[in-house]
Amino acid sequence: RDRSGPFHRRHFRIEQAVFDAQERFEHFDQYLCWIKVGAGWVTWVAGPKGGIIPIPRSVSYRKADEDEFREFHHRVIAFLRGPRAARYLWPHLDAASAAAYMEQILAEHGE
Secondary structure, eight states: OOOOHHHHHHHHHHHHHHHHHOSSOSSHHHHHHHHHHHTTOEEEEEOTTSSEEEEEOOOSTTTOOHHHHHHHHHHHHHHHHSTTHHHHHOTTSOHHHHHHHHHHHHHHTTO
16 A cells, blocks of 8 residues: 555654654664664564674665554554653653653654
Protein backbone atom coordinates (compact mmCIF):
# COMPACT_ATOMS: atom_id res chain seq x y z
CA ARG A 1 0.00 0.00 0.00
CA ASP A 2 1.05 3.57 -0.62
CA ARG A 3 2.19 5.45 2.44
CA SER A 4 -0.13 7.89 4.18
CA GLY A 5 1.62 11.25 4.15
CA PRO A 6 -0.27 12.63 7.16
CA PHE A 7 0.43 9.51 9.25
CA HIS A 8 4.10 9.51 8.23
CA ARG A 9 4.48 13.19 9.14
CA ARG A 10 2.73 12.71 12.50
CA HIS A 11 5.07 9.84 13.35
CA PHE A 12 8.13 11.96 12.62
CA ARG A 13 6.70 14.90 14.60
CA ILE A 14 6.48 12.54 17.58
CA GLU A 15 10.07 11.40 17.10
CA GLN A 16 11.20 15.02 16.79
CA ALA A 17 9.25 16.13 19.89
CA VAL A 18 10.79 13.39 22.02
CA PHE A 19 14.25 14.21 20.64
CA ASP A 20 13.80 17.90 21.39
CA ALA A 21 12.80 17.14 24.98
CA GLN A 22 15.37 14.44 25.78
CA GLU A 23 18.75 14.87 27.51
CA ARG A 24 20.91 12.05 26.10
CA PHE A 25 21.52 12.54 22.39
CA GLU A 26 23.12 15.48 20.64
CA HIS A 27 22.54 14.15 17.13
CA PHE A 28 19.18 13.11 15.72
CA ASP A 29 20.65 10.28 13.63
CA GLN A 30 22.09 8.61 16.74
CA TYR A 31 18.76 8.99 18.52
CA LEU A 32 16.91 7.53 15.53
CA CYS A 33 19.19 4.47 15.52
CA TRP A 34 18.54 4.04 19.24
CA ILE A 35 14.78 4.25 18.65
CA LYS A 36 14.94 1.65 15.88
CA VAL A 37 17.02 -0.76 17.95
CA GLY A 38 14.76 -0.28 20.96
CA ALA A 39 11.70 -0.91 18.81
CA GLY A 40 13.28 -4.03 17.34
CA TRP A 41 13.24 -2.53 13.82
CA VAL A 42 16.52 -4.19 12.96
CA THR A 43 18.24 -6.85 10.93
CA TRP A 44 20.44 -9.15 13.00
CA VAL A 45 23.87 -9.78 11.49
CA ALA A 46 27.20 -11.26 12.53
CA GLY A 47 29.31 -8.64 14.25
CA PRO A 48 33.04 -8.04 13.83
CA LYS A 49 33.89 -10.27 16.81
CA GLY A 50 31.48 -13.06 15.88
CA GLY A 51 28.53 -12.03 18.03
CA ILE A 52 25.15 -11.03 16.65
CA ILE A 53 24.45 -7.29 16.41
CA PRO A 54 21.40 -5.26 15.35
CA ILE A 55 21.53 -3.06 12.26
CA PRO A 56 18.64 -0.55 12.14
CA ARG A 57 16.32 -1.02 9.15
CA SER A 58 15.23 1.75 6.84
CA VAL A 59 11.73 3.21 6.88
CA SER A 60 12.14 5.03 3.58
CA TYR A 61 9.20 5.03 1.19
CA ARG A 62 10.99 2.47 -0.99
CA LYS A 63 11.84 0.15 1.91
CA ALA A 64 8.61 0.16 3.93
CA ASP A 65 5.06 0.32 2.61
CA GLU A 66 2.11 1.64 4.64
CA ASP A 67 1.56 -1.58 6.58
CA GLU A 68 5.23 -1.92 7.45
CA PHE A 69 5.49 1.72 8.46
CA ARG A 70 2.44 1.40 10.73
CA GLU A 71 4.02 -1.66 12.34
CA PHE A 72 7.20 0.37 12.86
CA HIS A 73 5.19 3.23 14.37
CA HIS A 74 3.42 0.92 16.84
CA ARG A 75 6.72 -0.65 17.84
CA VAL A 76 8.28 2.76 18.43
CA ILE A 77 5.36 3.93 20.56
CA ALA A 78 5.48 0.69 22.59
CA PHE A 79 9.22 1.16 23.13
CA LEU A 80 8.79 4.79 24.19
CA ARG A 81 6.06 3.76 26.65
CA GLY A 82 8.07 0.80 27.92
CA PRO A 83 10.04 0.64 31.15
CA ARG A 84 13.42 1.81 29.80
CA ALA A 85 13.16 4.60 27.22
CA ALA A 86 11.93 7.45 29.40
CA ARG A 87 14.30 6.62 32.24
CA TYR A 88 17.21 6.65 29.80
CA LEU A 89 16.20 9.88 28.08
CA TRP A 90 15.66 11.80 31.34
CA PRO A 91 18.15 10.34 33.84
CA HIS A 92 17.56 13.07 36.41
CA LEU A 93 13.88 12.09 36.78
CA ASP A 94 12.52 9.19 38.79
CA ALA A 95 10.76 6.45 36.82
CA ALA A 96 7.23 7.76 37.43
CA SER A 97 8.11 11.35 36.47
CA ALA A 98 9.98 10.24 33.33
CA ALA A 99 7.05 8.05 32.26
CA ALA A 100 4.60 10.91 32.89
CA TYR A 101 6.73 13.26 30.81
CA MET A 102 6.82 10.74 27.96
CA GLU A 103 3.03 10.31 28.16
CA GLN A 104 2.59 14.07 28.01
CA ILE A 105 4.67 14.31 24.83
CA LEU A 106 2.87 11.39 23.21
CA ALA A 107 -0.57 12.72 24.19
CA GLU A 108 0.25 16.09 22.64
CA HIS A 109 0.65 14.22 19.34
CA GLY A 110 -2.43 12.02 19.52
CA GLU A 111 -0.91 8.88 21.02
